[in-house]
Amino acid sequence: MTxxxxxxxxxxxxxxxxDLAGDVTTFAEEAINxxxxxxxxxxxxxxxxxxxxxxxxxxxxxxxxxxxxxxARKRDQRLLKTGLSEHFQKIxxxxxxxxxxxxxxxxEEALASIEETA
Amino acid sequence: MTxxxxxxxxxxxxxxxxDLAGDVTTFAEEAINxxxxxxxxxxxxxxxxxxxxxxxxxxxxxxxxxxxxxxARKRDQRLLKTGLSEHFQKIxxxxxxxxxxxxxxxxEEALASIEETA
Amino acid sequence: MIPPNTTxxxxxxxxxxxxxxxxxxxxxxxxxxxxxxxxxxxDELQTAVDEACTNAIRHGSKSDARMKVxxxxxxDEKKLDIxxxxxxxxxxxxxxxxxxxxxxxxxxxxxxxxxxxWLIRQMVDEAYFMEDDESGGNQxxxxxxxTTDESRSAFDNESPSTDDEGGSE
Amino acid sequence: MIPPNTTxxxxxxxxxxxxxxxxxxxxxxxxxxxxxxxxxxxDELQTAVDEACTNAIRHGSKSDARMKVxxxxxxDEKKLDIxxxxxxxxxxxxxxxxxxxxxxxxxxxxxxxxxxxWLIRQMVDEAYFMEDDESGGNQxxxxxxxTTDESRSAFDNESPSTDDEGGSE
Ligand SMILES: Nc1ncnc2c1ncn2[C@@H]1O[C@H](COP(=O)(O)OP(=O)(O)O)[C@@H](O)[C@H]1O
Ligand SMILES: Nc1ncnc2c1ncn2[C@@H]1O[C@H](COP(=O)(O)OP(=O)(O)O)[C@@H](O)[C@H]1O
Numbered sequence: 001m002t003x004x005x006x007x008x009x010x011x012x013x014x015x016x017x018x019d020l021a022g023d024v025t026t027f028a029e030e031a032i033n034x035x036x037x038x039x040x041x042x043x044x045x046x047x048x049x050x051x052x053x054x055x056x057x058x059x060x061x062x063x064x065x066x067x068x069x070x071x072a073r074k075r076d077q078r079l080l081k082t083g084l085s086e087h088f089q090k091i092x093x094x095x096x097x098x099x100x101x102x103x104x105x106x107x108e109e110a111l112a113s114i115e116e117t118a
Numbered sequence: 119m120t121x122x123x124x125x126x127x128x129x130x131x132x133x134x135x136x137d138l139a140g141d142v143t144t145f146a147e148e149a150i151n152x153x154x155x156x157x158x159x160x161x162x163x164x165x166x167x168x169x170x171x172x173x174x175x176x177x178x179x180x181x182x183x184x185x186x187x188x189x190a191r192k193r194d195q196r197l198l199k200t201g202l203s204e205h206f207q208k209i210x211x212x213x214x215x216x217x218x219x220x221x222x223x224x225x226e227e228a229l230a231s232i233e234e235t236a
Numbered sequence: 237m238i239p240p241n242t243t244x245x246x247x248x249x250x251x252x253x254x255x256x257x258x259x260x261x262x263x264x265x266x267x268x269x270x271x272x273x274x275x276x277x278x279d280e281l282q283t284a285v286d287e288a289c290t291n292a293i294r295h296g297s298k299s300d301a302r303m304k305v306x307x308x309x310x311x312d313e314k315k316l317d318i319x320x321x322x323x324x325x326x327x328x329x330x331x332x333x334x335x336x337x338x339x340x341x342x343x344x345x346x347x348x349x350x351x352x353x354w355l356i357r358q359m360v361d362e363a364y365f366m367e368d369d370e371s372g373g374n375q376x377x378x379x380x381x382x383t384t385d386e387s388r389s390a391f392d393n394e395s396p397s398t399d400d401e402g403g404s405e
Numbered sequence: 406m407i408p409p410n411t412t413x414x415x416x417x418x419x420x421x422x423x424x425x426x427x428x429x430x431x432x433x434x435x436x437x438x439x440x441x442x443x444x445x446x447x448d449e450l451q452t453a454v455d456e457a458c459t460n461a462i463r464h465g466s467k468s469d470a471r472m473k474v475x476x477x478x479x480x481d482e483k484k485l486d487i488x489x490x491x492x493x494x495x496x497x498x499x500x501x502x503x504x505x506x507x508x509x510x511x512x513x514x515x516x517x518x519x520x521x522x523w524l525i526r527q528m529v530d531e532a533y534f535m536e537d538d539e540s541g542g543n544q545x546x547x548x549x550x551x552t553t554d555e556s557r558s559a560f561d562n563e564s565p566s567t568d569d570e571g572g573s574e
Contacts, residue, residue: 004438023258025254026254027255056261056282059287059290059349059351059352059355060349063348063349063351066338066341066342066348067348069342070342070343070344070348085279086276086279087276087279087280087283091355094355095338095355096338096339097338099338099339100338100342122269141427143423144423145423145424174430174455176452176455176456176459177518177520177521177524178518180520181517181518184507184510184511184517185517187511188510188512188513188517203448204445204448205445205448205449205452209452212527213505213507213520213524214507214508215507217507217508218507218511242470242471244420244422244425246417246418246420246425246428247417247418248415248416248417248418248432249414249415249416249417250415251413251414256413258435258439259432259435262431262432262435263417263428263431263432266427266431270424270425270427301411301413302411
């Protein structure tokens, strides 16, 4: 099942964008943490987790993201999440993740918000 | 499962386009035959069955299409098929349906071919 | 021919190995779609079934792929009733479900995780471990009721006529 | 802990009613994806499983929703082996599979249909009815072999560590 997730990172308009395509579950833990740590080592300040509309995320995946929120707070980084389906936007709100990582429907809106506050 | 298929028809650039979205199986028989007969009554000469990339088609669905090929031959209509995934393009070729209904990857290509021969 | 309102049951047995919960989640979605549930409720159902099976694999079978998790999806005109059974190889499941304290997790005051059962509760109409299973395993039950809107289709005898004689299909 | 090369079996029971074959087709796809089969072969497998289940429903159970079709998906490091069992309520399945004569069908010289078994043959590496089933039902077997390319993953112990103690997942 390791093939079920693809994690890639790129830098654009002042933000590190981590693209997630597939199932965000325990199997994704290593790849996501790796991408986050690489970004941090590079001194990233704004980090966007860019999901795909048809990604699936379970509670183990949410736990991975909570772990990253915890570290991002220590490093004073700004976390953003984009591209989530309505269902997972709702779950992120229910769980309270949105308090620590701003949700934007699209990547474009997230990038615009970063440019505004720059 | 009747909700699993949506069949709609429209007229454009000299062709009747029958859009098929969903599962093309026994459950689709009535809707597809109805759309074809309506088009025929309206005097359609070029009829395009426009599938979606993620439609699923089983042997019962293929049998429906063979039935329509049979009628179209009698009426001297031209049948075209567009939008099929690679997998179903291959199956249509294996079965021999492509002898009786031209396959075009996209709707645009089918419409262009109709305009050329007009 | 078939008595009206016959319950339709789909039964699924998966190896107790993470990854196979996906088979259960998709089977549940397909059955729910067939019953006419809205896309939103199907999403919720998928999350509930996925979490329940993940728990049955991780906690109920200690991720031993030689064990099995059984999922029963029973549909009638009123509801979709889902039973997830595991061999009960782990500790007893909890009797209470507490809302996760995300703030405490983020501030490092409590370990991350513990979201699954709470999340399931938010997704379905009913969710609970059944007591007294003779088999010694755990049985987790989830129900979603069909709204009046969803109660058409699938039970209204709208299947196409199907005989076994071949001919025109 | 788990012996290497343990066969993983997913078992599915669906009501003998058209529409439920979709559950089987998707389960097969999910298992095949997990085994690392290419998208093309997964499409082929889906067609094969769908047709076999449709036959088991229509011909093997006369579309009686009170009956059941059983699908066993067994995966090991070499192949995915699929067994579709029906109650054998119809006539005996054919012993030979003939290529459909589309031209004759189009010209109205023979009835449309009769594509399923032939199509299955084109999609999988092996496909046949098994003889001598004690149960009196039909058992249809299909196999797809993994190419060397596909033979990595899923059996190489690459599951994440999973304990049942909760904590950080
Ligand atoms: N099927 C089960 N069998 C035994 N224990 C269970 C089962 N499901 C859940 N539990 C227990 O309930 C706890 C909370 O489960 P959950 O909310 O899903 O969070 P998590 O799985 O992340 O710990 C688990 O840690 C486990 O101890
Ligand atoms: N599971 C089965 N049990 C009994 N007969 C079967 C079964 N599967 C197929 N058959 C027989 O084989 C014939 C050919 O099947 P198939 O190629 O799938 O085409 P079709 O189902 O359209 O007739 C069927 O008409 C039926 O008589």
